[in-house]
Amino acid sequence: MSVLEIKDLHVSVQTDQGVTQILRGVDLVINEGEIHAIMGPNGSGKSTLAYTIAGHPKYKVESGSILLDGADVLTMTVDERARAGLFLAMQYPVEIPGVTVTNFLRTAKTAIEGEAPPIRKWIKDVRESMAALRMDKSFAERNVNEGFSGGEKKRNEILQLELLKPKFAVLDETDSGLDVDALKIVSEGVNRAKENTGLGLLLITHYTRILRYIKPDFVHVFVNGRIAEQGGPELADRLEDEGYDRFLTPSNVG
Ligand code: ADP
Ligand code: MG
Ligand code: MG
Numbered sequence: 001m002s003v004l005e006i007k008d009l010h011v012s013v014q015t016d017q018g019v020t021q022i023l024r025g026v027d028l029v030i031n032e033g034e035i036h037a038i039m040g041p042n043g044s045g046k047s048t049l050a051y052t053i054a055g056h057p058k059y060k061v062e063s064g065s066i067l068l069d070g071a072d073v074l075t076m077t078v079d080e081r082a083r084a085g086l087f088l089a090m091q092y093p094v095e096i097p098g099v100t101v102t103n104f105l106r107t108a109k110t111a112i113e114g115e116a117p118p119i120r121k122w123i124k125d126v127r128e129s130m131a132a133l134r135m136d137k138s139f140a141e142r143n144v145n146e147g148f149s150g151g152e153k154k155r156n157e158i159l160q161l162e163l164l165k166p167k168f169a170v171l172d173e174t175d176s177g178l179d180v181d182a183l184k185i186v187s188e189g190v191n192r193a194k195e196n197t198g199l200g201l202l203l204i205t206h207y208t209r210i211l212r213y214i215k216p217d218f219v220h221v222f223v224n225g226r227i228a229e230q231g232g233p234e235l236a237d238r239l240e241d242e243g244y245d246r247f248l249t250p251s252n253v254g
Helices: 046-054 078-084 101-113 119-132 137-141 150-164 180-197 233-242
Strands: 003-015 018-031 035-039 059-068 086-089 096-100 168-172 200-205 218-223 226-231
Touching: 003 046, 018 046, 018 059, 018 200, 018 226, 035 233, 046 059, 046 078, 046 086, 046 168, 046 200, 078 086, 078 101, 086 150, 096 101, 101 119, 101 137, 101 150, 119 137, 119 150, 119 180, 150 180, 180 200, 218 233, 226 233
Parallel strands: 035 200, 035 218, 086 168, 168 200
Antiparallel strands: 003 018, 003 059, 218 226
8 A cells, every 4th residue: 555645844945035935834645546636726835746746956845754655755866756656747848859759658667667668568558548548649759748739738648647657646737728528538547547556646726627527535725835624525616616715814825
């Protein structure tokens, strides 16, 4: 049974104005197979949490810890985090000129597993996953994220998720800019990963829409750098009706 534990995490970022505290004591435990939705107003620090888990150098951990099956994630390089079983899909994916989707995936898979996957099986797996995500075959030969539409970027993220089979994934606003059809396809991919590999998921979203297709086990409301409230799926329904206004008291707005 795998577990990702975030304990009393404080994170700052250096800006022109000096050091700004963004995360102010985040506590979160995600077990294998669990889906946790993090919701919250813009600027509450959701992406900062995702970047910190990913090991983005811009974000400085002041105190607290992130443990994956007891191992200290914060001392791992970005590559080591991937090998340990973490998958991070960013709100703004980067272009990788000259590297095709197929080659990128095979290189990533090789790095994570420590050996290259057998070529025939790999090609079959890639084809199957692409078909499941209703992706055109030609997509495999395109350069990573180069000229991808919003929907193509998101599908590519889920393609990576399906093929790399991480223990835990962080999806940051995967729903933004997707039409309903693409949202359904992407959500089915996530649900398959949960079913097939016991994926644990941190699903960051501003809107409740994606939660109609990916059912969270837990919902956390993020306000001003920490979790202000948590509950089950019913909390998402309540947020859909009420928005975030009741969380934005003067003492909560940083
Ligand atoms: P969310 O994803 O919830 O919208 P973010 O984590 O993106 O929130 O941002 C939280 C706060 O931290 C915002 O006030 C934002 O301006 C600030 N912030 C985040 N990243 C940076 C950065 N790299 N440089 C300066 N400020 C940042
Ligand atoms: Mg934002
Ligand atoms: Mg964000």
